[in-house]
Amino acid sequence: MNRVFVKEEACIGCHLCEVYCQVEHSQTKDLIKAFKRESPRPLPRLWVEGGKPVSFAVQCRHCAEPSCVFACLTGALQRDPESGIISVDEERCTGCWTCILACPFGAIKRDTEQRRIVKCDLCPGEDVPACVTACPNEALIYAEV
Amino acid sequence: MARTEKVKYLIIGNSSGGIGAVEAIRGVDKAGMIAIIADEPYPVYSRPLISEYLAEGRPLERMLFRPAGFYENNNIQTHLGRKVKHLDIGEHVAELEDGERITWKKLLLATGGLPVIPEIKGTNLNGVFTFTTLDDAKAIDRFLSRLPERAVEAVVIGGGLIGVSVTEALVRRGARVRVVEMKERILNTILDEEASALEEETLRQAGVEVLTGRTVVEISGEHPVKGVLLDDGSRTPCNLVVIAIGVVPRTGLVSGTGIKVNRGIIVDRHMVTSSPDVYACGDVAEAYDFAYGENRLTPVWPNACIGGRTAGFNMAGIPTEYPGGTAMNSMRYFGLDAVSAGVVTPPDDSYEVLSRKYDYIYRKVVLKDGLVVGMVFVGDIEKSGIVFGLMKDKINADGFKQELVADDFGLASLPEEIWRPGLEIPPSGLASSVPLEQAEEMVMGE
Ligand SMILES: Cc1cc2nc3c(=O)[nH]c(=O)nc-3n(C[C@H](O)[C@H](O)[C@H](O)COP(=O)(O)OP(=O)(O)OC[C@H]3O[C@@H](n4cnc5c(N)ncnc54)[C@H](O)[C@@H]3O)c2cc1C
Numbered sequence: 001m002n003r004v005f006v007k008e009e010a011c012i013g014c015h016l017c018e019v020y021c022q023v024e025h026s027q028t029k030d031l032i033k034a035f036k037r038e039s040p041r042p043l044p045r046l047w048v049e050g051g052k053p054v055s056f057a058v059q060c061r062h063c064a065e066p067s068c069v070f071a072c073l074t075g076a077l078q079r080d081p082e083s084g085i086i087s088v089d090e091e092r093c094t095g096c097w098t099c100i101l102a103c104p105f106g107a108i109k110r111d112t113e114q115r116r117i118v119k120c121d122l123c124p125g126e127d128v129p130a131c132v133t134a135c136p137n138e139a140l141i142y143a144e145v
Numbered sequence: 146m147a148r149t150e151k152v153k154y155l156i157i158g159n160s161s162g163g164i165g166a167v168e169a170i171r172g173v174d175k176a177g178m179i180a181i182i183a184d185e186p187y188p189v190y191s192r193p194l195i196s197e198y199l200a201e202g203r204p205l206e207r208m209l210f211r212p213a214g215f216y217e218n219n220n221i222q223t224h225l226g227r228k229v230k231h232l233d234i235g236e237h238v239a240e241l242e243d244g245e246r247i248t249w250k251k252l253l254l255a256t257g258g259l260p261v262i263p264e265i266k267g268t269n270l271n272g273v274f275t276f277t278t279l280d281d282a283k284a285i286d287r288f289l290s291r292l293p294e295r296a297v298e299a300v301v302i303g304g305g306l307i308g309v310s311v312t313e314a315l316v317r318r319g320a321r322v323r324v325v326e327m328k329e330r331i332l333n334t335i336l337d338e339e340a341s342a343l344e345e346e347t348l349r350q351a352g353v354e355v356l357t358g359r360t361v362v363e364i365s366g367e368h369p370v371k372g373v374l375l376d377d378g379s380r381t382p383c384n385l386v387v388i389a390i391g392v393v394p395r396t397g398l399v400s401g402t403g404i405k406v407n408r409g410i411i412v413d414r415h416m417v418t419s420s421p422d423v424y425a426c427g428d429v430a431e432a433y434d435f436a437y438g439e440n441r442l443t444p445v446w447p448n449a450c451i452g453g454r455t456a457g458f459n460m461a462g463i464p465t466e467y468p469g470g471t472a473m474n475s476m477r478y479f480g481l482d483a484v485s486a487g488v489v490t491p492p493d494d495s496y497e498v499l500s501r502k503y504d505y506i507y508r509k510v511v512l513k514d515g516l517v518v519g520m521v522f523v524g525d526i527e528k529s530g531i532v533f534g535l536m537k538d539k540i541n542a543d544g545f546k547q548e549l550v551a552d553d554f555g556l557a558s559l560p561e562e563i564w565r566p567g568l569e570i571p572p573s574g575l576a577s578s579v580p581l582e583q584a585e586e587m588v589m590g591e
Contacts, residue, residue, distance in 0.1 A: 006568040050557030058556055061567060070165070070454065071447035071473075074191045075210040092207070094197065098475040100527060101484045102447060104534025105567060106556060109527060110482070143575050 001084040002144045004122070004129055006056045010139035011048070013055035018044035020134035024123055040113050045120045046131055047109075057131065057140060059120035060107045062086050068119075071102035076116075090116055150247045152178040152222065154460055155239060157229050157398070158255030159183035160192060161446045162427030164210060165453025166253050166460070171219045174461045179221045180247060182239070186226030187279060188215070193446060195282040196310040200317040202286070208279070234402045234420050251422050251460040254399065254410060255453055258392035258428040258444060263302070267364025267373075273386045276311045285311075285387070292384060295319055299385040300373050302361050304331030306474065308389035309344070313478050315385075316351055323354040323381060325361055325373070327390075335474050337489045339500070339507055340521045347481045361386075392444060394429040407431050409442050414466050416456035424460060426452030435469035435537060436487030436518045443470045468537065475526070481505065484529045487536055488519035501550040508550040515543040528554050535559075 019031070026034035026042040034042055046059030062079075066086050069077045076092035077099055079085070095115035100108045108119045123129040132142045154170055156163045159181050167179055190208040197203040206213075216223050224241070231240040232252075239247045260275040262268050274285050289297060297320035301308045304326030312322045324331065330341040331348070345355050356375070363374040364386055372382040394409035405411045405419040409431035416424045416432065426432065427449030434441040448470030458465035473486040488511050491498060496518070500509035504524070510532060511519035517536040522529040532549055535542055540563065542549065548558040556564040 005570045008565070008569070047555075049555040054557055054561075056557065056564075056568060058568065067447075070450045073193045073446050074208075094194065095477070096193065096475055097477065097482060097484065097526060098447060098473075101473055101475050101486065101529050101533055103530035104537070106528040106531045108530070141570065143570065145571055145573070145575055 001062070002122075002142055003062055004059055004120070004132055005141045005143060005145075006058075007139045007141060008054060008056040010137045011055045011057065012137050012139070013048055013051065014136065015048050016134045016136060017046060017057050017131035017140060018048060020130040021045050021120075024126070024130035025118075040111075043109060043111055043118045045109070045118050046107075058105055058107055059131070060086060060103075061105055062120075062122070067102040067104065068099035068108060071098045073098050085122055086119070087121055088117055088119060090114075093117055148245050150180065150222075150245065152180040152247060153250045154179045154253070155247055155249035155251070156181040156253045156255060157183075157239070158253070158257055158427065158429075159185065159189050159223070159225060160255065160257060160427070161210075161449035162255030162257070162429075162453035162456075163253065164189050165450040166255065166424075166426065166457035167219065167221055169454040169457025170461045171221075173458065173463050175220075177461070179219075180224060180249075181216075181221055182224040182227055182229055182241070182247075184226065184228040185278060185280070188213070188223075188225070190279060191446075192277070192279075193310070195276070195279050196314040198279065199282045199286055199311070200314040205279070229398060232398050232402060234399075234404065234423060237422065249422075252424065253453070253456050253460065254418070254423065254425040254429055255427045255449065256395040256398065256429045257449075259395045260307075260388065261391045261393055262388060263361070263390055265361065265363055267366065267370065268388065270364055270366055270368060270370045270386075272366070272369035272384060273364055273388065275388050276307055277392060282314075285385070288385065289318060289320075297321065297385055298383040299323070299387065300325060300361070300381060300383040301387045301389055302373075303327075303389035303391065304333075304355065304357070305389060305391065306332065306335060306476070307392070308387070309348070309476075309478055311387050311389060312348070312353055313351075315387075316353060316479075320385070321352070321354075323356060323383070324348070325359050325375065326355070326357045327360040329357050331355060331357065332476075335472060335485050335489065336483065337485075337509060337521050339502060339509070340483055340485065340489075340523050343481065343505060343507065343523055344476070344478060344483065347479050351479045392428065394431075394442065396429060399423075407440070411440060412452075412467075414469075415459045415464065416452055416467055417459065424456040426456045433467055433469040434471045435539070436471035441471075443472050445470075445473055447473060471536075473533065481523065482526050483521070483523040484526045485521045486519065486533050487511070487517075488513075489521050491519070497546075499546060499550050501552075508554075510542075510546065510549045512542060512546060515541040515546075517542055517549070525552075531556060531559070535563075 093116040410425040428444040506524035
């Protein structure tokens with residue numbers, strides 16, 4: 001399966017990946033509307049960490065033996081055996097945050113308003129995830145290992 | 146003569162541990178006959194969600210841990226609502242209460258725990274409950290619906306995870322709740338003093354009365370319950386009592402079989418008991434705890450799942466090592482987020498403690514010889530998993546330990562050699578270059 005990899009040397013810490021992740025996961029898929037009008041405002045599913053000189057984006061690694069899935073109390077987190085994608089069933093997630101404690105990358109965030117988690121879903125329906133497309137310096141690479 | 150069934154894998158327990166095992170087995174053995182038995186009648190449901198059932202009547206369909214059709218799709222024979230009465234380990238036979246016998250090649254005991262009932266008067270009164278199964282939650286729900294609204298005065302005996310869970314559910318149902326905790330503070334086995342105090346404050350703000358350093362010595366009333374007598378001689382009127390003083394491993398089935406039991410069934414790093422074809426996991430098992438470096442009970446859902454998964458692979462002939470688990474909990478009672486894992490209160494001064502606290506934000510990391518062995522995060526918990534990962538992987542944190550409790554802590558706070566391999570294209574390169582080599586023995590989680 002394809003995954004997003006990070007090239008730390010190329011990251012300029014601009015946070016555009018976060019912005020376009022939010023847009024992709026918004027209802028309108030429109031930058032201005034997503035940030036100005038949508039309520040709840042869509043949350044980013046990856047985050048730029050660090051500052052100067054080191055920065056990089058962190059998102060779900062879609063682990064082969066995913067600690068978050070094994071920790072999930074409700075069965076909301078699942079690994080698709082074919083694609084290897086770790087996805088969350090928003091209906092079944094109760095926001096207990098046990099997966100957050102289990103994720104060694106800190107790649108899962110709370111949506112406290114809707115009381116459920118948000119994480120990278122590799123942008124279903126898109127050929128290339130929005131963060132990768134948006135990165136101005138190719139610091140994010142979408143490739144198969 | 147009673148019927149005898151023959152299976153390759155017999156799983157006793159249809160919960161986190163049992164399901165973790167069957168999924169692992171089916172991952173590598175599509176055909177071998179699997180049977181799963183449980184005395185609870187339901188398809189696998191999320192036990193922690195029984196408090197949501199009680200609080201707001203969450204329907205069973207929304208509590209199911211696996212989608213409908215799970216058993217059929219995975220070709221698993223189910224015996225739900227049936228109890229195993231006796232095990233003959235030598236003959237590899239399990240005998241059910243209704244007389245049926247099932248022979249097995251490999252057996253997994255994922256029998257969980259049973260609530261402890263204190264030896265005091267009145268525990269059998271109408272209106273006195275435990276809270277570990279969906280049926281318990283249903284029974285409390287039925288009882289509540291017969292009481293006039295806003296007239297419920299509940300006493301919860303025990304201020305641990307289960308006690309506080311049922312307290313929150315009862316409050317959401319409009320009950321007035323008193324929690325009676327024998328020790329000096331609530332959640333005392335999974336939180337440290339600071340975090341317990343934050344939880345207690347949060348409970349009080351929600352209108353819960355918390356009595357610590359007290360215990361109930363008698364439950365009184367005819368039918369139903371009328372009140373409790375505390376060890377200081379005071380009486381508290383109530384019309385509902387929930388006993389939540391702890392859970393003990395449900396080891397009954399192995400007593401007299403020679404299988405070694407300490408507090409739980411002792412298993413090695415492959416989840417095998419002292420009898421070669423018998424495995425155990427979850428709340429019933431005493432398995433490797435990586436924070437303490439020894440076998441311990443770690444009765445939490447994730448460990449049952451990973452232990453079951455490890456057992457499943459081994460049962461199916463794929464040697465797999467249990468990475469170990471430790472007590473790990475995430476709580477969000479009355480909106481306060483808190484997580485903890487491992488050694489939260491150091492037993493002596495050979496440990497180092499780093500912490501930072503302001504308002505309802507609290508971070509604490511416990512180290513021993515440079516290794517993280519425990520942690521408590523309250524409020525801002527989103528990076529707690531990174532610290533938990535360091536603990537699990539036994540990474541020496543001496544060089545950067547102060548960072549672990551900093552406000553801006555994240556992966557980037559760690560040395561490059563820790564975060565880089567996880568994020569970058571692995572040295573083996575992109576697809577089609579080098580085929581992955583089969584590891585000698587799999588270690589779970591790697
Ligand atoms: C109210 C509550 C809240 C909780 N909250 C959390 C939480 O937030 N986070 C967390 O990590 N953990 C939580 N837990 C703990 C968690 O539910 C357990 O750690 C987990 O369920 C253990 O799974 P298990 O597979 O070992 O056994 P169990 O879930 O206890 O299941 C045991 C199974 O064995 C079957 N069984 C046992 N003996 C027999 C027999 N003789 N014959 C037939 N069947 C038998 C039972 O029917 C059952 O299916 C909570 C528990 C409770 C009660």
